[in-house]
Amino acid sequence: MNLQDYTYDLPDSRIAKHPLKERDASKLLYYHKGEIHHHQFSTIPDLLPEKSLLVFNDTKVIPARLIMNKETGARIEIFLLEPILPSNVHEQVMSSKLSTTWKVMIGNSKKWKEGTELTINLSGDTFQSTRLTHDTVRFDWSSDLTFSEILLAIGQIPLPPYLGRSATEEDVPRYQTVYSKNEGAVAAPTAGLHFTDRVLDSIASMGIQKDFLTLHVSAGTFQPIKSETIEDHPMHREQVHVSRSNIETLLQNETIIPVGTTSMRTLESLYWFGQLLEEDENAEFFIKKETAYSYQSPISLENSLTNILNYLTHKNQQSVIGQTEIFIYPGYQFRVCNGLVTNFHQPGSTLILLVAALIGNNWKRVYDQAMNNDYRFLSYGDSSLLIP
Known part of the structure; x- marks a missing residue:
């Protein structure tokens, strides 16, 4: 793959240097099966598929x-x-x-x-x-x-380098999701920054389920691709925490939408852990960047999650802690996720590749529309809901 196919022109003026006063006042680009519409983030409960499950990353940014x-x-x-x-x-x-x-x-x-x-x-x-x-x-x-x-x-607070400024008192609460809980991240899971208690309550009233797991976002999330070929990029490793309850909830739902690329990376890594357990019931929860591309005939999602439940029972554990360096790029077949809530990412980044893996070349249309409609980009920028 040519990295130039996944870049775009991002003027510094389009990078959101500060958060909006109200989290849910951000813009929301809604991509649904090829069609694009524009909304305010506060309307996201009306756009989510019926009976879907939203999965959040509840990591908490530390003053690193x-x-x-x-x-x-x-x-x-x-x-x-x-x-x-x-x-x-x-x-x-x-x-x-x-x-x-x-x-x-x-x-x-x-x-x-x-x-x-x-x-x-x-x-x-x-x-x-x-x-x-x-x-x-x-x-x-x-x-x-x-x-x-x-x-x-x-x-x-360790703000992203592209903001070009030091943290202020404003950033202490705002570079943190309202549901952050488990300390360990050195970068925020920024797709979640738009959610307010009001939006979360509205989602619940629509009958949409919520679940929370943990991936501690590392500084590697900002690491640019410098290798000659995309596949040779050395992916960063991040720690994930998943509970028995998380897995049981996934088994009960068919439409699973992660909030943020970190939640998506966790969910897809979880599937591959269950695949590893198919071959070795004592396998280590470590998903290498090439793991997802190593199997000709992967098992079903149900079998994968059942393998993990059996593993937890055998180990007499209620949760599992693992490491992942999963690399999701075009050609990847999603095993768990049916959509994504995410911000607008840096040109030529691993996160652009992940978005392109989900919606194909339409990622260019999405980013063109965002640019033409004055969306704010990167961590403190606006949001998107992507349903392929």
Whole structure:
């Protein structure tokens, strides 16, 4: 595939640099079986297919940017990526009061030597960061605070780089969905930013079911494709949490619409985990980017989900935590999802490829219509409901 076939001209002026005052006042482009209509997001309950299931990602963005200063005055930025110790499970680490080690990106890296510490005085207590390797840092503190409380006190919300600005007080609540719950993301699942309690209540009154699972969005979501061929792009890995209840709900519904590409990636990864269990009942929940393209005759969705329920019963677990680097691009056959609620994405990105996999070359019509009708693009931009 040629990456140039999945690019478009996005002027900086069309990137939404700030959120709207009202979340559900954003525009909504409705694509339905080739036809395109324009609405306000607050009307989405009227557009959703009857008896459909909306699946949300309830991850919560953490204040992942830490600014620390050396005694010399050098400014060091630590960007948290994923926990390593004492656990790699985000929620466990965030609620812990023990020291923790993270994989990170470090700004002004040359000024901070491995094996040395940086310290912040936090209300009379000490918060210390020790650089272990080029991309790992251990954090220790003397107070009785959890790591989550530490980050709330000293961290900053990590806005996407294309916004070209630092986070403000406005971003603290707005770069977060109203239903965010499980801490661990370093980028928001932005398709969900448009939902308000009012819209959610209206959806429920229409008889449309809702369900919530978790994918902790990583910084890799902004990684541009630089490889000569699309298929060679190194996909980022993200942690997913799925419950027995999630799987039982999926089995009871036929029209499943994820809210956001992260929810879609989780649902489709779940199917492939069930496929792995077909061959090995103790298979690891790790979906490699090529897994979805490795099977000639995949099993049915019902069989896949049943395999996962049997796995949970065998393990005496109520949920499963896994890793996915699934790569959804044109040619992919969707196994779970029947539509998508999503924002408008960067040119030539993996997310454009995902949209193109769902609605084919009509993605160009969708983006042309959005551009011609003054839609706002990217994280704080407007929304779309895509039903192929």
